[in-house]
Amino acid sequence: xxxxxxxxxxxxxxxxxxxxxxxxxxxxxxxxxxxxxxxxxxxxxxxxxxxxxxxxxxxxxxxxxxxxxxxxxxxxxxxxxxxxxxxxxxxxxxxxxxxxxxxxxxxxxxxxxxxxxxxxxxxxxxxxxxxxxxxxxxxx
Amino acid sequence: xxxxxxxxxxxxxxxxxxxxxxxxxxxxxxxxxxxxxxxxxxxxxxxxxxxxxxxxxxxxxxxxxxxxxxxxxxxxxxxxxxxxxxxxxxxxxxxxxxxxxxxxxxxxxxxxxxxxxxxxxxxxxxxxxxxxxxxxxxxx
Numbered sequence: 001x002x003x004x005x006x007x008x009x010x011x012x013x014x015x016x017x018x019x020x021x022x023x024x025x026x027x028x029x030x031x032x033x034x035x036x037x038x039x040x041x042x043x044x045x046x047x048x049x050x051x052x053x054x055x056x057x058x059x060x061x062x063x064x065x066x067x068x069x070x071x072x073x074x075x076x077x078x079x080x081x082x083x084x085x086x087x088x089x090x091x092x093x094x095x096x097x098x099x100x101x102x103x104x105x106x107x108x109x110x111x112x113x114x115x116x117x118x119x120x121x122x123x124x125x126x127x128x129x130x131x132x133x134x135x136x137x138x139x140x
Numbered sequence: 141x142x143x144x145x146x147x148x149x150x151x152x153x154x155x156x157x158x159x160x161x162x163x164x165x166x167x168x169x170x171x172x173x174x175x176x177x178x179x180x181x182x183x184x185x186x187x188x189x190x191x192x193x194x195x196x197x198x199x200x201x202x203x204x205x206x207x208x209x210x211x212x213x214x215x216x217x218x219x220x221x222x223x224x225x226x227x228x229x230x231x232x233x234x235x236x237x238x239x240x241x242x243x244x245x246x247x248x249x250x251x252x253x254x255x256x257x258x259x260x261x262x263x264x265x266x267x268x269x270x271x272x273x274x275x276x277x278x279x280x
Contacts, residue, residue: 001167001225004183004214004274007261008148011209027141031278043144044184044275046268052209059211059251059259060238068208069151069192070258071199074144085141098200111199118210119199121147128186134144135184138171 005045008072011052011064012116017093018049021114025092026074043134052116066117073121075130082108085122094120145185148212151192151204152256157233158189161254165232166214183274192256206257213261215270222248225262234260 012018019038022028031046032039036054040047056064076082083100090096093115100110100122109123127139152158159178162168171186172179176194180187196204216222223240229252230236237251237259249263267279 001214002183002270002274003166003168003180004270004276005148005185005187005212006215006263006265006268006270006276007211007213008145009211009213009261026143028143032280039278040143041278042184043142044182044273045145046276046278047145055209055211058238058243059261061207061251061259064207064209065205066209067201067204068210069195069204069206069256070208070210071147071149071195072145073147073149074141075146098198103198111201116209119201121149121199123146125146128146130142130144130146133184134142136144136146136186138179138181138186140172 007046007048009048009050009055010114010116010118011055011066012049013052014115015049015051017115021089021093022049025089025094043136067113067119071111071119071121073123075123075125075128075136077124077130079108079124082110082122082124086110086112089114089120089122147186147188149188149190149195150254150256150258151195152189153192154255155189155191157255161229161233162189165229165234183276207253207259211251211259211261213263215263215265215268215276217264217270219248219264222250222262222264226250226252229254229260229262
């Protein structure tokens with residue numbers, strides 16, 4: 001089986017509020033949007049923000065809860081970029097969960113919640129390579 | 141800002157139970173593991189399964205809930221691969237949420253929950269290209 005994730009779909013309450021966080025906070029450009037979903041072309045897969053009620057219907061699943069037991073991470077190229085990005089995201093609808101600190105394995109990392117309480121880690125991890133195209137490779 | 145996600149981290153209760161689902165169900169190979177986390181090198185980013193208590197401590201966040209308001213998707217190359225993969229995953233610790241059906245936009249899609257109740261969509265979407273390296277591109 002191909003070792004591959006095609007889509008990450010986040011359930012959101014207010015599509016425009018979520019869009020502001022991703023477009024103005026992260027500076028990302030949607031590849032598609034309508035009145036219930038926004039898609040972003042990412043590094044080898046697609047990120048979708050979809051009205052949570054639509055996602056629940058599609059999954060035939062009720063009781064979707066937040067915050068969920070997961071986190072996404074966006075790694076940056078240098079130590080000095082971590083805290084400013086956390087602050088920029090908090091200025092565009094996010095909420096800082098943890099200011100940038102040094103984890104035991106090195107680097108620098110903090111967390112911010114998006115407007116729907118989905119957690120993003122913002123990290124500098126010098127052991128993990130990031131290609132010019134944004135492809136991230138595990139390293140020790 | 142690079143349009144890039146570096147890591148998806150899923151909080152898990154039982155690392156070995158989760159590992160069996162991903163290694164024996166999906167057939168994926170870990171790139172690293174210890175007694176609290178397993179990492180998989182994916183298509184341009186890293187998937188981590190981490191003890192939920194460790195993730196909560198790292199985020200400085202309590203009350204992580206499942207099922208969360210999100211889904212991951214693994215797209216396959218053909219219609220005929222969807223339902224067998226759902227069944228294979230359900231035979232390795234997963235639970236089918238929705239059998240393969242045809243969504244309005246075409247293709248074929250079903251959902252399975254992993255042993256920690258994280259939702260995976262298994263889909264065939266002929267409009268979205270998958271490269272030999274597993275890089276997925278949005279299409280209409």
